[in-house]
Amino acid sequence: MSESEDADSKTEEPTEKKIGDALERGQTAVSKEVSTFAGFLGLFLCLSFIYRASTGRLSGTLALLLENAGTVRISTGEDLARFFAYVGGEALSFLGPFLGLIAGLGIAASFVQGAPRVAFDRITPDLGRISPIKGWKRLFGVGGLVELGKSTAKIAILTGSLAFSLIVDRETLVNAMRTDPRLAPELILTILLHLTSVVCIVAGLLAGADWAWTRFKWRRDLRMSRHELKEEIKQAEGGGLVKARMRSLAQSRARKRMMNAVPRATLVIANPTHYAIALRYVREEGGAPLVLAKGKDLIALKIRQVAEENQIPVFEKKELVRAMYEFVEVDRMIPPEFFRPIAELIHFLSSRGGVQGRNGSMRMP
Incomplete structure (x- = not known):
């Protein structure tokens, strides 16, 4: 390709990366x-x-x-x-x-x-x-x-x-x-x-x-020519894929930490397989109930499985878990508007004679 043809093919304005x-x-x-x-x-x-x-x-x-x-x-x-x-x-x-x-x-x-x-x-x-x-x-x-x-x-x-x-x-x-x-x-x-x-x-x-x-x-x-512009876009997308991969790894690690925390839960509320939220409440620790884990679909099933393996009570409260899911965050206390329904569940566990396990959470007898 001659220099004139090469110059004629460069019809696109330079990108910020090319200028940099x-x-x-x-x-x-x-x-x-x-x-x-x-x-x-x-x-x-x-x-x-x-x-x-x-x-x-x-x-x-x-x-x-x-x-x-x-x-x-x-x-x-x-x-x-x-x-x-x-x-x-x-x-x-x-x-x-x-x-x-x-x-x-x-x-x-x-x-x-x-x-x-x-x-x-x-x-x-x-x-x-x-x-x-x-x-x-x-x-x-x-x-x-x-x-x-x-x-x-x-x-x-x-x-x-x-x-x-x-x-x-x-x-x-x-x-x-x-x-x-x-x-x-x-x-x-x-x-x-x-x-x-x-x-x-x-x-x-x-x-x-x-x-x-x-x-x-x-x-x-x-x-730049159109070919150069497309190649730069491809490289940028490649960088985006790497970032997406890193985000995926970070989310995977967060899920693993969340699952490791489920055995410390006091109770789990579910719907019955689509949503699941694991909560911990111990009077001596003070404060409102703490969200240890939450998830949908496969993650919800995994939370229920870990809870059943550790004999943690699971309550199927469809309306409650749906209402709570979008407003609660992991490692934070539940919002005040959910104090009453969760307190009723905790009171129910206490009235049934629940005992505390080695980690301090409420266990069924």
Whole structure:
């Protein structure tokens, strides 16, 4: 199957699982233009709020160097080192905020587009990445041509914007050649502000368009064919079968514990084979009668069988057991509305001379 045919067959939107797997592999929708815009924005903010306050200091340093250029002694290596240390310190104090802000905004731009993840697939060695044939396809394929068109359009737009800005500021640039050198930093700062403001606007528009395109292309590349969608559904159903099996095992264990508790019952009420509820009541234990087990059909028959084997009285009370079945829960006391009929049964057992067995439950003589 060719690549075009394979792409045409992927008509279904990606599922949440497909998107999650892609993110785990490091396949995220990241636009380089957003990071570029963050860099230009950092430059503009520095020029607007930070460098304007630092321009006076830089102007003073430049004036000091120009006025005392003839007195600067550079006769030894130590003199040269001190000179470069001084100039480098001034340059670092001027450029440091810019570099820090650019780095911070670049990191923020990455976080905005997607939380960072450790994707070992992205750093695992792959010979296909250095294959000349695959590299040629990447360069001259559809994706490579799209990137080339985007880069060309970006360069053309930025170049045109800068040219327009320079034409507007041409008088300022001409007058700069006749300006006092001590005023040069302030003049340069003004020109750079104009240029970066234009570049920021253009870069912001490009970043928005590229981010939208990147997200669209990312979701398009994650589309699934009907066959892939059916296979994922089958796998999900397989997971559901496993969960159902686990629930079945849990219910089986619960039934086993319930049957083991039936010999401790005081009485069992049944209907006569469809429903059965085993109850325990011992005055010394306090509280209302406790439900030890309940069940329908085969489970009800099993409860009756265990009760008869342990000589526990079984009362066939059709209306009562039907009414109680939906409202009582295992290992909990019966609701108050059933106190009276159950108390009558317990009183009947006591009046017949029932005795307590070894486990404390009422036994028939």
